[in-house]
Amino acid sequence: MPERDVIIVGAGFTGLVAASQLADAGLDVLLLEARSRVGGKVESTVLTNGRRVDTGGQFFCRDMPQLMALIEAHGTMPMMSYADGDTVFRPPVSPAEGLALWHRVDALREQMIATDPHDPELAGLTVAAWIARQDIPANVAQGFLRLVKGLWCRSPEEISFAYLASNDRRITNTHWELEMFLAETMHWLAERIAANLDHRLRLDARVTHVDHSPGGVTVGVEQELFSARRLILALPPTISRRLSFSPALSDALGRALAAWGAGNAIKVHVTYARPFWRVDALNGSVMWQEPQGLYACDASHGDHAGLVVFIGGPLADDWHRKSNGELRTFILGLLVDAFGPEAGQPQEVHIRDWVADPWSGGAYSDVIVELDAADAEDVLNHGAPPVYFASSELSPSFPGYIEGAIVAGKQVAARVFSDVRQGVATPWQE
Template identity: 55%
Template sequence: MADHDVIVIGAGFTGLTAATDLMAAGLDVIVVEARNRVGGRVESEYLPNGTRIDTGGQFLCRDMTHLVETAQRFGARTVFSHVDGEQSYRPAIPPEHGDAIWNGVEQLRERMRSIDLTNPTFSGLTVGQWIDRQTDMPSDVTGSFRRLVKGLWCRAPEDVALAYLVSNDRRITNIYPELEMFMRDTMHALADRLAAGLDDRLRLSAPATSITIMEDEIEVDVEGRALTAGHVIIAVPPVMARRIEISPPLPAELERALSAWEPGCAIKLQIGYRTPFWRDKGLSGSVMWSDPQGIYACDASHDDYFGIVVFLGGPLASEWHKRPQTELANFVTSELSAALGGKGHEPVSVCIRDWVNDAWSDGAYSDVITDLEATDAEEILLKGLPRLHFACSELSPSFPGYIEGAIVAGKLAAQSILQDRE
């Protein structure tokens, strides 16, 4: 007889949601989390003045209905991002020119989303190779599309499988801007509230190192201690799932599906200022860079905190990962100074969170498929094995790579177990 009905490995939004739903259905659930906190790729830090800021996943929009519902359930207050004012560009270009490029990028993105993946012309291509073929598009549009891939999927287009990106992007269906809102008390506080409902069913600092599949139950080794359950949900990203030793070895197609992924590379900075000085000049605080590629900034102020959040993604993040953070802080604040005005280099706080090679996610914002042949990797992982389930934001049918996707993935994993037990 197994110790528990379900063991959930990982207390990110996927694992927390799955465990919450399974416990609500009356199952005996245990969640084991490697870090000493919940939230996974959603985490926070306190600034010296006591302001809590998100150093991982932060933003949401009204289209992300499961996340909005979760926030409402816990009474979490959302704040609309400040967007009034002019967009800034680095190097500087007239706003009309920037708008024209952006419209071209949207057209190209739509063209990519509508690719017929059964057409052999597109098989085995990287996103970079596909972009090279769009010779009818102006070079500043194709260049900016590359920049978008680096910034959003956090890898060079030359690494990313086209079939993956087409399928992934079709599931990102927001009408409202994806940075529309954030949580006043941080997204991480919402993860904490979700975790509070698990009570003593949550074990922190408890990494799962191996899994043994037996006839009627599955054993999970958590730092030398064996736990058993009827079902196990591996609620960690694919790159981390492949670090857990599984015996007997997974069927070859599952091994292959797990090794199709590589982590994204991202660094997030939160730069706090005494005043939102950019607004005095009619600027929104949003900055788009065409050089270097893979950096973006926006206003994330609320109440009496005035701050710009800066995202570095893809090769630029890998490059800065190797350099001292003081240099990165100087680079970013002098860029903000050039884009938004003189006071950009006079921050009152600088918080840098480097997710490259992170111990328990290996990267961010999401793993991406780089194996050009692995067109069915997600389907195979979602099928899993009897009683062994793979679930994470990456595998979500909606908003993969986002917190919304994690919640949906967690709900689906819980549903699949409940159906199985009927």
């Protein structure tokens, strides 16, 4: 007899939420996490000014209902990101011109969302190939490619167009996605969820292999074995495919896991003595048309003044190969160009490189780079019970976001609960 009802591998938001739902519903669960902390792609550090900041997932907006509800349930309130004043555009254009270009790029995004992903004309197309087919000015095409590199963090020459159109259709916010953050950090929220799991969570537990049969699963963590009736792999697809399965997964599942590539992102916190850009009526945001894949915004709160700089896609991959000293010089040079000499006098520059992260693969999420794998998400969501796959990437809403991870965790928990309890309705609200 298996020792437990359910084992969950991975204590990112997907795994934390799935484990909490199932534990609260009375199932005997064990959550195994490779790192010595919870949160996965949500993590934090304490800066030299004593302020704790998120070095991974951080921002959200009011259009993300599951995350908003979770924050409220844990008794805290979101902080509003600073948004008064103008955004700086590089190369320099007036705020009006910059916004006009942004609206044209956004209209192209709407056009992408409106395409039929099953249209045979679009099969096997990359995002770059789709853009090349559009009759649009060069600056709009470049603006769109910049957006793709910055948000999906891979080259548009690699990403499947059908995937991107389907993925973006599920990112439904109408408010700015960086609208809010938590003063305590998002990582604090992950720790709060984990605290309720108590002894059902094991850190430093690196799962390497999975034996499965219709009767249940056994997973191996170094020399230790754990068994359960069901197994949830709450891991990004590029991480799930590293595990060894016995018997081997079906060809369809193997192909579905192989279809993904990890994103590349580096997140930089630059701390200052004061938010000096506000004096010039600037909101702290910078949109760089060149180099592509760069974005900065104000992340100050309380007595902490700072900017966050995101580096995504091929640019992050390049900087991953160079030293932090060189990256610091590069970032400060860009900020001085955008905001003037005071930007070159930071109190601290903190760099978190997520490229090829050993346990999350990369950032902000995996994306589909196999052009003929339109069914990869469906195949993984179907899984191979007693083995189930779940992660933010596979979410029906906000894939690649913390909201998506929560939705994916709830969805897989509902399915596993009803499989274990044979059709008994879930005791929580969907």
